[in-house]
Amino acid sequence: xxxxxxxxxxxxxxxxxxxxxxxxxxxxxxxxxxxxxxxxxxxxxxxxxxxxxxxxxxxxxxxxxxxxxxxxxxxxxxxxxxxxxxxxxxxxxxxxxxxxxxxxxxxxxxxxxxxxxxxxxxxxxxxxxxxxxxxxxxxxxxxxxxxxxxxxxxxxxxxxxxxxxxxxxxxxxxxxxxxxxxxxxxxxxxxxxxxxxxxxxxxxxxxxxxxxxxxxxxxxxxxxxxxxxxxxxxxxxxxxxxxxxxxxxxxxxxxxxxxxxxxxxxxxxxxxxxxxxxxxxxxxxxxxxxxxxxxxxxxxxxxxxxxxxxxxxxxxxxxxxxxxxxxxxxxxxxxxxxxxxxxxxxxxxxxxxxxxxxxxxxxxxxxxxx
Amino acid sequence: xxxxxxxxxxxxxxxxxxxxxxxxxxxxxxxxxxxxxxxxxxxxxxxxxxxxxxxxxxxxxxxxxxxxxxxxxxxxxxxxxxxxxxxxxxxxxxxxxxxxxxxxxxxxxxxxxxxxxxxxxxxxxxxxxxxxxxxxxxxxxxxxxxxxxxxxxxxxxxxxxxxxxxxxxxxxxxxxxxxxxxxxxxxxxxxxxxxxxxxxxxxxxxxxxxxxxxxxxxxxxxxxxxxxxxxxxxxxxxxxxxxxxxxxxxxxxxxxxxxxxxxxxxxxxxxxxxxxxxxxxxxxxxxxxxxxxxxxxxxxxxxxxxxxxxxxxxxxxxxxxxxxxxxxxxxxxxxxxxxxxxxxxxxxxxxxxxxxxxxxxxxxxxxxxxxxxxxxxxxxxxxxxxxxxxxxxxxxxxxxxxxxxxxxxxxxxxxxxxxxxxxxxxxxxxxxxxxxxxxxxxxxxxxxxxxxxxxxxxxxxxxxxxxxxxxxxxxxxxxxxxxxxxxxxxxxxxxxxxxxxxxxxxxxxxxxxxxxxxxxxxxxxxxxxxxxxxxxxxxxxxxxxxx
Numbered sequence: 001x002x003x004x005x006x007x008x009x010x011x012x013x014x015x016x017x018x019x020x021x022x023x024x025x026x027x028x029x030x031x032x033x034x035x036x037x038x039x040x041x042x043x044x045x046x047x048x049x050x051x052x053x054x055x056x057x058x059x060x061x062x063x064x065x066x067x068x069x070x071x072x073x074x075x076x077x078x079x080x081x082x083x084x085x086x087x088x089x090x091x092x093x094x095x096x097x098x099x100x101x102x103x104x105x106x107x108x109x110x111x112x113x114x115x116x117x118x119x120x121x122x123x124x125x126x127x128x129x130x131x132x133x134x135x136x137x138x139x140x141x142x143x144x145x146x147x148x149x150x151x152x153x154x155x156x157x158x159x160x161x162x163x164x165x166x167x168x169x170x171x172x173x174x175x176x177x178x179x180x181x182x183x184x185x186x187x188x189x190x191x192x193x194x195x196x197x198x199x200x201x202x203x204x205x206x207x208x209x210x211x212x213x214x215x216x217x218x219x220x221x222x223x224x225x226x227x228x229x230x231x232x233x234x235x236x237x238x239x240x241x242x243x244x245x246x247x248x249x250x251x252x253x254x255x256x257x258x259x260x261x262x263x264x265x266x267x268x269x270x271x272x273x274x275x276x277x278x279x280x281x282x283x284x285x286x287x288x289x290x291x292x293x294x295x296x297x298x299x300x301x302x303x304x305x306x307x308x309x310x311x312x313x314x315x316x317x318x319x320x321x322x323x324x325x326x327x328x329x330x331x332x333x334x335x336x337x338x339x340x341x342x343x344x345x346x347x348x349x350x351x352x353x354x355x356x357x358x359x360x361x362x363x364x365x366x367x368x369x370x
Numbered sequence: 371x372x373x374x375x376x377x378x379x380x381x382x383x384x385x386x387x388x389x390x391x392x393x394x395x396x397x398x399x400x401x402x403x404x405x406x407x408x409x410x411x412x413x414x415x416x417x418x419x420x421x422x423x424x425x426x427x428x429x430x431x432x433x434x435x436x437x438x439x440x441x442x443x444x445x446x447x448x449x450x451x452x453x454x455x456x457x458x459x460x461x462x463x464x465x466x467x468x469x470x471x472x473x474x475x476x477x478x479x480x481x482x483x484x485x486x487x488x489x490x491x492x493x494x495x496x497x498x499x500x501x502x503x504x505x506x507x508x509x510x511x512x513x514x515x516x517x518x519x520x521x522x523x524x525x526x527x528x529x530x531x532x533x534x535x536x537x538x539x540x541x542x543x544x545x546x547x548x549x550x551x552x553x554x555x556x557x558x559x560x561x562x563x564x565x566x567x568x569x570x571x572x573x574x575x576x577x578x579x580x581x582x583x584x585x586x587x588x589x590x591x592x593x594x595x596x597x598x599x600x601x602x603x604x605x606x607x608x609x610x611x612x613x614x615x616x617x618x619x620x621x622x623x624x625x626x627x628x629x630x631x632x633x634x635x636x637x638x639x640x641x642x643x644x645x646x647x648x649x650x651x652x653x654x655x656x657x658x659x660x661x662x663x664x665x666x667x668x669x670x671x672x673x674x675x676x677x678x679x680x681x682x683x684x685x686x687x688x689x690x691x692x693x694x695x696x697x698x699x700x701x702x703x704x705x706x707x708x709x710x711x712x713x714x715x716x717x718x719x720x721x722x723x724x725x726x727x728x729x730x731x732x733x734x735x736x737x738x739x740x741x742x743x744x745x746x747x748x749x750x751x752x753x754x755x756x757x758x759x760x761x762x763x764x765x766x767x768x769x770x771x772x773x774x775x776x777x778x779x780x781x782x783x784x785x786x787x788x789x790x791x792x793x794x795x796x797x798x799x800x801x802x803x804x805x806x807x808x809x810x811x812x813x814x815x816x817x818x819x820x821x822x823x824x825x826x827x828x829x830x831x832x833x834x835x836x837x838x839x840x841x842x843x844x845x846x847x848x849x850x851x852x853x854x855x856x857x858x859x860x861x862x863x864x865x866x867x868x869x870x871x872x873x874x875x876x877x878x879x880x881x882x883x884x885x886x887x888x889x890x891x892x893x894x895x896x897x898x899x900x901x902x903x904x905x906x907x908x909x910x911x912x913x914x915x916x917x
Contacts, residue, residue, distance in 0.1 A: 013654075014653050015653060017578075017579035017580075017649045017651065017654075019447050019581060020447060020449070020581070021446055021447055022446065022448060022449055022450060022581065023446060023516070024445050024447075024448050024449070024450050024453065024515060024516045025443060025445035025446050025515070026445065026513065026515060026516060026518070027516075028516055029867050029868060031517075031867045031868075031873070032519075032853035032854055032857075032858040032870075033518065033519035033522070033854045033855075033860070034516070034517065034518070034867075035518075035854075036518050036519055036522045036854050037512055037513050037518050037522070038512075039509075039512075039522060039525070040522050040523060041526035051506065051509070054505065054509050055502040055503075055505035055509065057525070058525035058526065059464045059468050059505060059525060060465070060468060061465070061525070061528070061529040061538075065526075065529070066525070066526040066529035066530050067529040067530070068530040068830070068836055069530075069831070069833060069836065070828065070829035072538060072539065072542055072827065072828060072829040072831060073539070073542040073543060073546035073825050073826070073827065073828060074547075074825060074826040074827075074828040075546055075823075075825055075826075076547070076548075076822055076823055076824060076825065076826065079828070080542060080546035080825070080828060081542070081546070104502040104506075105429065105498070105499045105502040105503045106429060106433075108495065108498065108499070109422055109425045109426040109429055109499070110426060112418070112422040113422040113423045113426035116418070116419045116423060117423065119419075120419065151386055152386060152388060155386040156387075156388075156390075158491070159387075159478070159491060160395040160478075163475055163490075163491050163494060164395070164396070164398065164475040164478070164479075166471065166494070167398075167399075167474075167475040167545065168398075172468060175468075175471075176468075176498055176502075179494060179495060179498050180495075180498070182491065182494070182495075183418070183491070183494075183495045186491055187418040187419075187422070189383075189386050190417060190418050191419070193382050193383050193385065193386055194382060194417075194419060196382065197378060197382040211385075212385060212388070215388060216388060226393075229391070229392040229393040230392060230393045232394075232396065233393040233394060233395060233396050234396060235396045235398060
């Protein structure tokens with residue numbers, strides 16, 4: 001049949017479907033499986049599956065579980081699906097990982113919507129209260145350059161570490177946790193960018209372009225930029241997540257955000273920046289929970305734990321120097337604010353202590369020179 | 371946020387990216403497309419500060435509707451015929467959704483445009499939303515619909531059934547092979563821009579007509595994210611068109627993606643709408659009429675044809691061929707008949723068609739009764755166990771079809787069946803475009819040019835091969851499609867749950883051998899195969915009177 005030449009007009013229907021009582025609700029009859037009202041193809045962690053387990057488990061199929069025909073598309077030179085050799089780590093049961101944050105649709109949007117509302121209210125109140133009026137020129141420049149520069153680190157890691165990595169892990173639970181991590185970073189990057197825009201519009205002397213020059217050319221920031229760019233170049237998804245959340249974040253991210261900015265901002269008359277930075281820290285605390293759960297599971301794997309520890313130890317030895325270098329390159333900015341409430345050594349000591357605790361929990365060790 | 375503020379905010383976030391100098395992001399996913407000459411095209415603007423509250427509000431509406439449906443006893447008025455097909459549909463769709471999330475790094479790797487990267491990252495989290503909100507809808511159905519069997523095994527059944535595998539292309543195709551073929555042409559330009567219209571708009575409308583207003587609530591909420599995704603895809607397309615070398619690949623990929631989407635999505639959604647509904651008002655649009663509106667007019671004529679101004683050759687022939695299959699060659703009806711033939715290895719129940727249904731089908735698709743009427747009468751007659759085997763194993767003049775190696779829907783338009791030796795194996799295809807997809811398009815060379823990043827068709831593509839020579843009862847046990855008494859089957863060829871004697875059990879299907887058409891085909895001599903092929907194409911597969 002050739003296609004009709006005349007288009008059909010869509011007018012109001014001449015009639016409507018009629019509701020009909022069918023009695024198709026639960027419990028109206030008893031028959032085999034009439035009470036089988038839970039997903040029965042996986043074993044929940046507790047007696048009853050959580051909503052998170054129900055909506056996440058096995059959505060990404062696995063040839064080692066139920067996928068009987070295997071993956072039906074392949075890459076040109078490798079298997080399709082989610083090849084296990086996309087990381088050097090091994091597991092007797094990748095499906096054992098459950099995100100302690102239990103992220104699914106509702107938690108993602110509730111959590112992030114709450115954060116952006118909180119930030120918007122803070123910024124609105126700050127404007128109305130004239131909160132930026134008392135910033136010294138030194139602090140204004142400090143925020144423009146250094147708080148501004150950090151937005152790029154968040155964007156680079158969000159886009160090219162975490163968005164990339166969520167394609168690659170063997171289970172839906174891992175990939176979803178990484179996907180949520182990625183939007184935390186991207187949202188925080190945008191929070192900082194829009195804060196920068198707000199400041200440009202509120203403070204005459206605020207240089208809204210300084211963050212780009214600082215990130216690209218300021219010697220203090222080149223170690224951080226190098227670290228971030230090297231992280232984006234990692235092919236192994238687990239190494240990328242490990243080197244970012246286990247190494248870079250404690251040694252550089254938390255050092256800069258919690259152990260420095262959060263300590264000095266108020267002393268320099270700025271009570272707004274910590275509210276934004278605090279949101280970023282909250283994101284990281286949330287993301288660290290899944291990271292710790294994932295890598296602990298792998299170091300404690302009955303069959304592959306020792307192999308995994310050796311691999312992670314290798315990653316630690318490779319990435320700690322990079323991040324330590326980045327942190328030390330940042331040292332000059334500790335002396336820029338007028339009120340220097342903490343020294344670089346104090347900040348570094350706090351960050352390193354948290355890092356050592358994390359490493360110890362994972363069953364890894366710091367080499368002496370680290 | 372005002373429009374001016376939004377514009378300034380968007381401009382600001384374009385400052386976030388930079389040109390790296392120490393190391394560049396890993397290129398894990400390759401493409402044969404080139405973007406060196408491409409001007410950067412921006413997709414729809416979206417800022418996360420406004421995105422999250424907007425989506426939260428959409429979610430609140432969805433969850434409010436869910437609460438209302440439970441309080442209002444929605445399931446007292448849903449049609450079981452409709453809900454049973456949701457066991458199949460909702461087992462499939464969360465995987466394509468999450469695959470779309472996983473596809474975003476492929477496109478990000480391939481396209482050097484930070485603004486598109488931002489759009490794709492937002493799409494990624496949209497897709498996580500869609501996948502989990504759909505799984506949650508299914509959970510609600512399982513908890514409140516009269517027969518939870520089939521919902522309770524959903525993702526396992528998706529992974530081990532022949533139907534799930536057909537649907538899995540609409541997901542695996544997004545995440546594997548050439549990055550642009552997969553994540554842009556197949557996913558966005560065709561699946562999202564064209565076929566989500568029937569998936570997420572036409573089908574929910576039919577759900578509402580069958581007493582289910584939750585499917586429309588959830589899927590319209592999902593669909594409201596799609597315009598941004600379509601914009602992402604269109605921006606990448608415009609960038610690709612800037613390089614003449616990409617044209618040949620785009621034309622190849624549009625042909626593959628269009629035809630595969632047609633084969634898979636029209637088979638599934640067409641069946642759900644035409645055979646899942648109880649709404650037989652004559653003025654109710656048939657799937658063919660919906661397709662004309664949503665796919666032919668809104669996509670082909672308004673989206674694809676205008677691309678000709680860029681010099682792109684549009685697969686007009688395949689669009690017309692798809693329409694011809696749907697309207698004249700009864701593609702959807704043949705698929706529904708095949709699903710119903712295979713009922714013992716399904717995980718849902720399929721209602722018989724009644725005289726009211728027959729009348730409607732004949733009105734909408736003249737000639738329907740001659741081709742299918744007697745078969746559905748036989749289906750109705752053979753619905754209960756005791757005196758007969760399942761219809762597939764009774765002689766009702768229906769020859770079990772061979773499966774298409776590419777789209778995995780069987781070769782149901784029998785005169786179009788292609789049989790060829792490819793990669794040392796005799797394979798059947800439902801049509802010439804599907805043969806071309808396997809033998810020509812998914813290869814490391816295409817029309818004389820190297821295409822080293824193109825994907826491959828892999829896996830155990832004929833489901834029946836897994837169970838060749840086995841007993842039907844053992845197969846169903848292995849699949850797990852058995853109810854909690856350990857013997858009654860989840861699938862049934864009727865909706866009557868009131869009488870245990872009418873429910874098929876493993877004992878009723880024991881002793882029935884199951885065979886693989888492809889294994890048999892590869893055992894034939896050349897002469898046998900030629901005779902078989904001629905007979906296959908000539909067989910109208912029509913149930914005669916008096917059977």
